[in-house]
Amino acid sequence: MENPHLLENERIDQLFSTDVKIIQNRDVFSYSIDSVLLSRFPKYPQKNGLIVDLCSGNGAVALFASSQTKSSILAIELQERLADMAKRSVKLNQLDQQVTVVQDDLKNLLQHVPRSQVDLIVCNPPYFKASDTSKKNLSEHYLLARHEITTNLDEICQVSQQGLKSNGRLALVHRPDRFLEIIDTLKTYKLAPKRVQFVYPKNHKEANMLLIEAIKDGSMDGFKILPPLIIHKDNGDYTDEIFEIYYGKRN
Numbered sequence: 001m002e003n004p005h006l007l008e009n010e011r012i013d014q015l016f017s018t019d020v021k022i023i024q025n026r027d028v029f030s031y032s033i034d035s036v037l038l039s040r041f042p043k044y045p046q047k048n049g050l051i052v053d054l055c056s057g058n059g060a061v062a063l064f065a066s067s068q069t070k071s072s073i074l075a076i077e078l079q080e081r082l083a084d085m086a087k088r089s090v091k092l093n094q095l096d097q098q099v100t101v102v103q104d105d106l107k108n109l110l111q112h113v114p115r116s117q118v119d120l121i122v123c124n125p126p127y128f129k130a131s132d133t134s135k136k137n138l139s140e141h142y143l144l145a146r147h148e149i150t151t152n153l154d155e156i157c158q159v160s161q162q163g164l165k166s167n168g169r170l171a172l173v174h175r176p177d178r179f180l181e182i183i184d185t186l187k188t189y190k191l192a193p194k195r196v197q198f199v200y201p202k203n204h205k206e207a208n209m210l211l212i213e214a215i216k217d218g219s220m221d222g223f224k225i226l227p228p229l230i231i232h233k234d235n236g237d238y239t240d241e242i243f244e245i246y247y248g249k250r251n
Contacts (some may be wrong), residue, residue, distance in 0.1 A: 004092045010085070012092070017248040018067040022060055023089045029082050031060035033231065033242075034173045034209055035124050037199065039064035040245060041211045042120055042171035045071045049119040052076065052163060054106045054156060059086025059099070061122050066095050071120075073099045074113060076106050078151075106151055109159050118163040121170045125156050153178070153185050161189040164216040176207045192218035197226040202234060 004012065010025045015036065024030040039061045044051070049071035053062040056075035063086075065073055077083040083103035090099045102112055129152075153174075160170045170191055174182055176198060186193050191214035199209035207228070230239050238246065 035060040038173040044069035045119040054123040075101045157189040166217045171213045
């Protein structure tokens with residue numbers, strides 16, 4: 001494993017259930033549990049497949065996905081600073097032969113992959129619609145990562161339809177309050193919703209996250225709502241399921 005070049009305030013974190021290490025900077029961008037859960041949600045092609053990670057940030061989803069599959073992974077991130085962190089993390093983990101990071105607008109996806117040839121697209125998109133009030137007290141990096149300023153749900157679904165092969169899959173993590181909009185937008189681009197899982201901060205709390213998977217040109221039949229995923233016990237500890245995702249099975 002190569003010794004990475006770290007910039008000011010950068011650190012190296014590890015998801016301890018894997019060997020993957022990732023360069024982070026709290027002032028610029030750090031992955032959250034949504035990236036971890038997204039990386040564990042879809043069914044991956046195991047070899048000779050092509051996976052694309054849109055809105056890749058510092059590459060967390062792409063890097064964590066590399067431990068789930070041997071398929072090639074292309075990570076696309078608009079922000080130069082975040083893409084640079086992702087590229088250095090790829091080198092840190094010696095994943096250059098599997099993971100490629102491209103700094104570009106996701107609308108240019110077809111400049112990097114053939115049309116209708118992608119097996120799986122994963123995306124942790126900006127959750128919030130842009131408004132004057134939403135832009136306060138955020139750095140530029142977090143602002144673009146969290147708010148629909150440079151891309152939006154409609155564009156992500158449109159680009160995914162263009163890139164995915166027939167029966168290819170799109171997996172998203174998003175906000176429950178936009179669930180109906182997500183379903184409608186997927187259907188607009190012939191992406192049939194197939195699986196959804198709602199994520200809850202604690203038992204008896206409202207869901208604050210959802211994971212959803214759709215199939216290009218798929219039938220609208222067979223939609224499944226998976227069992228709820230709860231993050232914390234009442235005492236604040238991780239539930240057993242989340243602990244295993246982060247640290248592996250307890251001894």
